[in-house]
Amino acid sequence: MTARFNHTIIASLDPEHMAEFYTDLLEADPAPSWGPFCNISLDDGVLLQFATPPIEFPPQHYAFLLSEEHFDRAYQKICALKLEHWADPQRLQPGTINHEHEGRGVYLLDPSGHYLELITKGYLSADS
Missing domain, CATH: 3.30.720.120 (Signal recognition particle alu RNA binding heterodimer, srp9/1)
Structure with missing residues (x-):
């Protein structure tokens, strides 16, 4: 195992x-x-x-794999709460999502300043 x-x-x-x-x-x-x-x-x-x-702690990065339906609900919450979000980790594409790895993704900061990434397709084929 x-x-x-x-x-x-x-x-x-x-x-x-x-x-x-x-x-x-x-x-x-x-x-x-x-x-x-x-x-x-x-x-x-x-x-x-x-x-x-x-x-004191530096910001960390946490990525979560969501179903398409869960991503829709999460993104609706992000928008409803007017949370800053980006399509990219460099924060150059504000207010939108990406369509990478044959899925969708979004980046945002949590209340403690950590970087969250929500994706619908994993980077490895087993995560899809």
Whole structure:
């Protein structure tokens, strides 16, 4: 068996707000929280844990593969909330999406300043 991704901790300015933001956008499930962590659960038992670190943190990049229908709903939320978004990671194409890798994608910042990428086709053929 190859390794499977289980969980990650996402540095957060406001862990509860971040968990709510990701739960809504990714249509994730709440998960039991403990200690400094506010947790949500994605498919396959992947846990996202939000916590405030004791140091300043640089922005990270997180990409999520969504179905076409989920992408439509997420993009509608992004537009309804008037969140800045771009078709490219360099932020040169504001207010639009891309059509790369035979799918669609969009980049935005989460409430703690991390770069989110939502895509409908993975970069590897097994992700499609």
